[in-house]
Amino acid sequence: MNKNKSGRTHRMPSIRKNYTYNLIYQVMTLLTPFITTPYLSRVLGPDGTGIQSYTNSVVQYFAIAAALGTASYGQREIAMHRDDREALNHLFWEIELLCAGTTAVCLVFWLGVIGCSKEYAPYYAALSMTLIAVAFDISWFFGGLEEYGLIVLRNMAVKCVGIVLLFLFIRTKNDLLLYVALTAATGLLGNISMWGYLKPFVGKPDIRQLKPLSHLKETLVYFIPTIATSVYTIxxxxxxxxxxxxxxxxxxYYEYATGFVNMSKILIMSFNAVMSARMSYLFGAGKLDEVRERLRGSLDFVLLLAIPITLGLSGIAAGFVPWFLGDAYLPVIPLMYVCAPLVLVVGLSDCLGSQILTPAGLRAQSGRAIVGGAVVNFILNLILIPKFQSYGAAAASVAAECFITLLYLRLGKGFVTLPLLWKCIWRRLIAGVCMFISVAVLGRTLVKLWGYSPAVTFLQIGVGAVVYGMILLVLRDPFIWKQVERIIKKQEHV
Incomplete structure (x- = not known):
């Protein structure tokens, strides 16, 4: 319990409850592609998917410029000042006005892109809604308050609407433009819907007292690493x-390979997102011992998930892609082998960035690391893409992420050490390798008997999870044994 400046006490938001909210949404996020991707991959084909991927990558540059780092900066500031209602109100309106202003500027330049484009002008016009949506995105505010239930409710509603509209209206390759427009429109409407939840938290703004430009310098500190990150993500x-x-x-091919990787790491990323606001609060309160304790637990949990997901993706790829995407997407299989390490590498760097570097106010230093990684990625793209195409792009991304993670480890050396990491990794690595071997062998055997089918993939996942868990029990993994002991104690009290 804590007192705010009005003298009233309030209960700290539950990390477990917030992670459960996020977990529900992420499970839905994982399930959604299993419903839509097999349909879209066959209706739109590789070329249609490629056009959607390419045009969306272009608008994302403008969306990032419009956001100007306000999402990360805003969440941190809200988390640090959430006990002060007056400061909270000022912060929200100042940061929101700044974001709306930068979005308006970016829209002017975006209209120029539409006017200069010939082949993709209709797609760019539809994607204008994606850019406008940035001005209405206030999820950073609720993230800072750790009100993740509201964010999850909105996101789930948007996804359900999007799925229904997709199956109703997207029927042939000629519906590609409509698909792009529907995706952009649902995102915009979802962001607008969040404003209905604001009233209990903020009041009407006093325009005369607002100074949105006072945040410009700080948001630029957050913007630089964000735009750099886009070099190897977009x-x-x-x-x-x-x-x-x-x-x-x-x-x-690249869109789906990286898409599977991104789907696989969302459980990790959502945990880091939930912990980021709490870490910002703890840094603001000067509770560094609790920061270190929570970070150790976070690293333990992140690595427990990241290692089997990385190796599991590689193990199921050969049997999964043919039935899920169709024979036209077989090049995605080796691409998944190359991309899979991103789950582990990005999971680790995101943990350090979200829970240490950003909450501690080290965004400028982490930004330089990201800029360095972006340069590495850009140079490798120039060398590898012309010769190896999508495989070269995937390899460049993995190399850039490894470079950034190493620099993050150096920046966070006061909180995380290599012995700590090794303590968290070695048991999971042994269990993960054994799991990979069992999954790969099982897949080859079952494909010969049953052919490519969902049953083969789900059996691989089930057997892999059992093998991984059993070996961790044999190796007496501390995290697993702690959960086992907790379950036993609960049973004893029943």
Whole structure:
């Protein structure tokens, strides 16, 4: 319990409850592609998917510029001042006005892009809604308050609406433009819907007292690493479009391979997102011992998930892609082998960035690390994409993320050490390798008997989870044994 400046006490939001909210949403996020992707991959084809991927990558640059780092900066500031209602009100309106202003500027330049484009002008016009949506995105505010239930409710509603509209209206390759427009529109409407939850938290703004430009310098500190990050999360797709002009299938392959990786790591990323606001609060209160304790637990949990997901993706790829995407997407299989390490590497760097560097106010230092990684990625893209196409883009991304993670470990050396990491990793690595072997062998055997089918993939996942868990029990993994002991104690009290 804590007192705010009005003298009233309030209960700290539950991390477990917030993670459960996020987990529900992330499970839905994982299930949604299992419903939509097999349909879209066959209706739109590799070329249609590639055009959607390429045009969306272009608008994302403008969306990032419009946001100007306000999401990360805003969540941190709200988390640090959430006990002060007056400061909270000022912060929200100042940061929101700044974001709305930068979005308006970016829209002017975006109209120029639409006017200069010939082949993709209709798609860019539809994607204008994606850019406008940035001005209405206030999820950073609720994230800072740790009100994740509201965010999850909105996101789930938006996804359900999007799925229904997709199956109702997207029927042939000629519906590609409509698909792009529907995706952009649902995102915009979802962001607007969040405003209905604001009233209990903020009041009407006093325009005369607001100084939105006072936050410009700080948001730029957050913006620099954000735009740098886009080099290896978005520019890969853009550069693939440049170097494979006329063959957008490479973008299609890359879109799905990286999409599977992104789906696989969302459980980890959502945990880091939930912990980020709490860590900002603890840093603001000067509770560094609790910061270190929570970070150790976070690293333990992140690595417990990241290692089996990384190796599991590689183990199921050969049997999964043919039935899920269709024979036209077989090049996605080796792409998944190359991309899979991103789950582990990004999971670790995101943990350090979200829970230590950003809450501690080290965003400028972490930004330089990201800029360095972006340079590495850009140079490797120039070298590898012309020769290896989508495989080169994937390899460049993995190399850049490894570079950034190493620099993050150096920046966070006061909170995390290599012996601590090794203590968290070695048992999971042994269990993960054994799991990978069992999953790969099982997949080859079952495919010969049953062919490519969902049953094979789900059996691989089930057997892999059992093997991984059993070996961790045999190796007496501290995290697993702690959960086992907790369950036993609960049973004893029943």
């Amino acid at each position: 520019l890969d797709k853009t550069m693939l479009g440049w170097f494979t002009d006329g063959d957008k299938s490479q973008n299609g």
